[in-house]
Amino acid sequence: MSEDSPDKTIDRSARLAFSFFLSSAGLWLLIAALFAYLAACKLTDPFFLSSCEFFTYGKIKVSQANAFIYGWGGNAIFAVSIWILARLSQAEVRGSVFLIFAGVIWNLAITFGLLGILDGHMSGHEMLEMPKEVWPAMLISYLIITFLILVIHRSRQIKETIAPQWFILAAILWFPALFLIAWHGLEINPARGTLQTVLSMWFGQSLIWLWLTPVALGAAYYLIPAILGRTIDKYYLAIFGFWCIAALAPWSVVHHLEGGPVPMWIPAIGTVMSIAMVFPIAVASTNFHATAFLDLGKVWNSLPLRFVIFGTLSYTVSSYIGVVFSLPAVAKITQFTIINEFHFNQRVYGFFSMIVFGAVYFALPKITGREIPISAKSFHFWTSTLGVLLLLLAYLIGGLTHGVLAGQPSLPWSSSVISSVQPYFLITKFAFLLLAFSQLVFVVNVWRVIFPNPFAKLFVDQKEAGA
């Protein structure tokens, strides 16, 4: 081996774990896309697959969310945070074997969990629907990965830390905390009455706000300066944004209980805290966009950055929409409608996934040393952008229609309310198909780089045999 730059050495040490987590994340992404499409089909045609017990709407919908959050989200978080933390710490990734061992357990646990859901052993808690037998396996494998990520961070060269490290490390540590609280309050020592509902909802929403969101924000805080070659504009605000998310987000999520059978102060606190969430959202968008707008040409020309800025823009716009929807006067219309689907999908597709795509396209060539063709990346960008926009607009407009019509008791339910929302379900079905296609493009892009021409040897052998 000749003299390599330290970055190259770090990339080589991260290669095995990164490739493993990324390829399994890709698989889960495709599975989730399939489930999403099946669920969308069932909304437009209730008799689709209705004779098959495994594929009732309730099971498919839940399987999709779990495959997406834990399968795609979890694996992508491991891959992205291992690499970014290793690069920022200037430390090599150690214990790749243990990382992969834990990753295999994690993926097996999700596989069995999803099979359990499809077989009807679903638990009734939001985002904890997988049967509780797989929870210990998930927690233990997660803790092993957390430990190895912390080892990377501990062996960092520079003592001071910066924004991407705070966000990613916090997310890595918050997940087991959330998981243990929910596990304790729902299974070990079950809370009684309303509290159980509150806890289950809180866990499901906090998972998105305290696990997926900070990792995506951290990745953006790293990628924007790294690609643009500038420091983050108004960087002194970042620490304020970080602590605001840590302090406010777990409170703000309970506004989703507005109108539910819970004490009045719970949704009221939720509403207040979501209004206060304006600060961290403003801080993050000021940081990202003030930096990016200094060099728009470069943002447009670099595909990874285009993905990231799409993600941060979507984060800003839709978080503000979320704040508006948390106001009781608005929630009166939007609560219990398909607007909930809008919130979920904008967060996991429009924000988290887009930033992860950007991070992967930035990291993968450095790690494997092989470039992804620009046309393939560009194709992926446009199909996923179009799919996400179509999906979110359909859910937003459809949800408002749904809410306004459902609020009028004089209207007959099926002939006027359902038939007005039906066209939007058709659009989302089309959007999910488009997204599934774009995700297939992504996975093919990634796999072609990770496993370049797996049949090469086969063809060579045949040629030799022919010759």
Place this chain on the structure above:
Amino acid sequence: MSEDSKMSGNLPNNTQLADEEIVKSHVELTKIKHEPTKNFLMAPLVFVFLFGCLIFVCSIQLAYSTNYFQLHPPIEVVELSPEEKEALRLERKITSGEKIFAARCASCHQANGLGIEGQFPPLAASEWVTADAGVIANVILKGLKGEIVVNGKTYGTSAAVNMAAVPISDREIANVSTYVRQAWGNSAPEVTEDLVSELRSEYSSKQDQWVGNELRALYSDSFGN
């Protein structure tokens, strides 16, 4: 603003930043003590102002939506005008009467109030029903025997019910007769509970049913001919 752009201006702008540089330059940024400048730094001031506004809005929102920190939502009391109260009372009386009619009367007089020709006299458009309130109240209190003529047809060949032996309260009689007097196109004034109890005590010694002509004589003013 100016400090920030100066800082980023120092860095090589066209190349990607190396990771070590990213960490170092950002750490550097947090250590900068801003020199006192002629103008204020606007961004922190704007943030402080916005923060203040939002805390204000938030506290109003919290006080408002928790109903001033009470545990239970306010009980909404709707004040009705006297006319609305009267209309509501009558509506309830008629609904109750409808139920009593369906349970105890409709088997003979039919749900549409037309009775069965030759056996059970009709109640719809019957002058026996729409005449003075005392007529229908008395009939329900004691029953009716012998022949009567309703809308030109003769009834009374079948056995009549001895209503004196049927347990039915004054209020029930008032409700059901009010319903009957206002259903199927009938539009006679309501029957009050007081009237029924008055009649019950007045004829308390009477053991057998009324005969049609007896009643006609008693309330001759209200019958058409």
